[in-house]
Amino acid sequence: MIDSQIKSKLKMFASFSLLLGAASLSSCSGGANQESETRKMNSADIKVVSEMKAELTSPPFVPKSTANREATKLIVDMEILEQTGEMADGVEYVYWTFGGTVPGSFIRTKVGDEVEFTLKNHPDNKLPHNIDLHAVNGPGGGAASSFVAPGHEITFSFKTLNPGLYVYHCATAPVGMHIANGMYGLILVEPEGGLPPVDKEYYIMQGDFYTKGNFGDQGVQPFDMQKAIDEDADYVVFNGKVGALTGDNALTAKVGETVRLFVGNGGPNLVSSFHVIGEIFDRVHVEGGDLVNTNVQTTLIPAGGAAIVEFKVDVPGELVIVDHSIFRAFNKGALGMLSVSGDENKKIFAGTIQEGIYLPEGGTIQSMPVEAKVDQPIVELSKSEKMANGKKLYGSTCFACHQANGEGIANAFPPLAKADYLNADVSRAIEIVLRGKTGEITVNSKKYNSVMTAQNLTDKEVAAVMTYVYNSWGNNGTEVTEEMVKKVRNK
Numbered sequence: 001m002i003d004s005q006i007k008s009k010l011k012m013f014a015s016f017s018l019l020l021g022a023a024s025l026s027s028c029s030g031g032a033n034q035e036s037e038t039r040k041m042n043s044a045d046i047k048v049v050s051e052m053k054a055e056l057t058s059p060p061f062v063p064k065s066t067a068n069r070e071a072t073k074l075i076v077d078m079e080i081l082e083q084t085g086e087m088a089d090g091v092e093y094v095y096w097t098f099g100g101t102v103p104g105s106f107i108r109t110k111v112g113d114e115v116e117f118t119l120k121n122h123p124d125n126k127l128p129h130n131i132d133l134h135a136v137n138g139p140g141g142g143a144a145s146s147f148v149a150p151g152h153e154i155t156f157s158f159k160t161l162n163p164g165l166y167v168y169h170c171a172t173a174p175v176g177m178h179i180a181n182g183m184y185g186l187i188l189v190e191p192e193g194g195l196p197p198v199d200k201e202y203y204i205m206q207g208d209f210y211t212k213g214n215f216g217d218q219g220v221q222p223f224d225m226q227k228a229i230d231e232d233a234d235y236v237v238f239n240g241k242v243g244a245l246t247g248d249n250a251l252t253a254k255v256g257e258t259v260r261l262f263v264g265n266g267g268p269n270l271v272s273s274f275h276v277i278g279e280i281f282d283r284v285h286v287e288g289g290d291l292v293n294t295n296v297q298t299t300l301i302p303a304g305g306a307a308i309v310e311f312k313v314d315v316p317g318e319l320v321i322v323d324h325s326i327f328r329a330f331n332k333g334a335l336g337m338l339s340v341s342g343d344e345n346k347k348i349f350a351g352t353i354q355e356g357i358y359l360p361e362g363g364t365i366q367s368m369p370v371e372a373k374v375d376q377p378i379v380e381l382s383k384s385e386k387m388a389n390g391k392k393l394y395g396s397t398c399f400a401c402h403q404a405n406g407e408g409i410a411n412a413f414p415p416l417a418k419a420d421y422l423n424a425d426v427s428r429a430i431e432i433v434l435r436g437k438t439g440e441i442t443v444n445s446k447k448y449n450s451v452m453t454a455q456n457l458t459d460k461e462v463a464a465v466m467t468y469v470y471n472s473w474g475n476n477g478t479e480v481t482e483e484m485v486k487k488v489r490n491k
């Protein structure tokens with residue numbers, strides 16, 4: 001009894017001194033601190049009475065406004081998918097995604113919401129993942145509470161205290177690689193009453209990509225760790241691929257409409273000089289926060305940051321959305337279009353619109369070819385056939401972790417090139433590919449303690465990929481037969 005009285009007195013004292021702290025800060029900075037501090041405390045006190053399932057949308061679309069709805073318990077259900085998609089015409093890339101798209105599904109919440117977030121890691125995925133939402137007040141933005149292995153799901157919960165537009169991303173090691181592969185998206189926390197209504201709202205997110213080949217080199221392109229470290233991007237794109245917002249995919253609006261763009265930058269490395277050729281932003285929520293700037297030509301969006309830009313379209317034509325670090329736009333893909341239809345207004349623009357627009361051809365939506373895993377009749381392939389098939393298989397699965405030339409990644413993925421562990425025991429290596437591996441191992445005198453998930457491959461495929469691995473990068477030249485794989489599988 002007395003104990004609890006003391007406790008509550010202590011609590012009062014603590015919050016009182018907090019207030020004092022805020023007040024003394026604000027006396028030299030004009031009250032803004034106190035205002036947001038007070039508001040945050042109020043947000044924490046908002047009661048939620050109802051419960052609803054969040055509408056999640058794929059880019060470039062956003063869920064409908066929260067308008068005047070009350071704060072609610074908002075159920076968010078998000079699935080992580082690792083899948084092959086198209087980076088550009090004839091260029092494929094293995095994307096890791098929140099909800100099957102890059103950027104991931106848009107989440108629209110309101111201040112005071114209690115978000116119950118379930119993250120599902122699809123059983124076909126190869127890696128554990130998690131999520132760090134910048135909208136969360138709490139350790140890691142939820143990262144530690146959301147770490148989830150393939151074939152599992154996990155639920156955590158948080159309350160939205162600060163209105164604004166926030167980035168979310170995966171924060172599983174190697175963090176840079178998870179982000180570079182597309183694991184980011186936006187979560188909007190609307191203020192009381194919602195954002196003012198506009199005619200059109202869209203979701204755009206920039207990202208930089210690092211591939212073994214150069215821009216446009218054909219085929220499946222593996223991630224290149226060294227280029228990522230050097231910040232030497234091959235692709236800088238909006239919405240995950242070259243051409244996601246051009247041609248048939250262009251955004252649209254009509255003359256006289258107001259447009260709001262929710263713009264994020266997933267990075268992992270580059271800062272965006274976001275610009276729309278032929279428009280002036282009437283209003284920009286700088287860095288996605290409360291500060292509103294007006295009449296802006298180009299707004300800076302940091303990696304891991306966002307902005308809300310709003311403008312009215314006055315005349316018809318093609319508005320070109322770019323990163324004004326302009327070689328990125330015309331040579332690396334950071335180019336989209338907003339196609340405005342309607343009547344001319346010669347008072348506002350009298351000239352003829354004539355632009356040399358770089359129009360990368362290319363597909364529409366990221367496709368995910370699902371490979372059929374049909375067991376073939378046992379006809380042992382020749383060594384050169386195995387090498388050819390094995391190389392393809394390696395390039396579509398193993399490389400994502402062990403890297404293109406088997407070099408691995410320090411502290412995360414062991415090397416397969418000149419690997420003593422591999423060369424010492426072929427049955428053990430086959431078993432690892434068939435059944436997966438956890439626990440500490442030592443490869444070339446470096447320790448690894450991570451998770452390799454079982455690879456869902458046929459005997460023929462394992463024989464091919466292991467023959468390829470054993471006959472590449474200075475390994476011992478073992479030819480792996482289907483019979484050997486079968487023996488390990490039936491062990």
Ligand SMILES: [Cu+2]
Nearest residue numbers: 129170172178
């Ligand atoms: Cu991840």
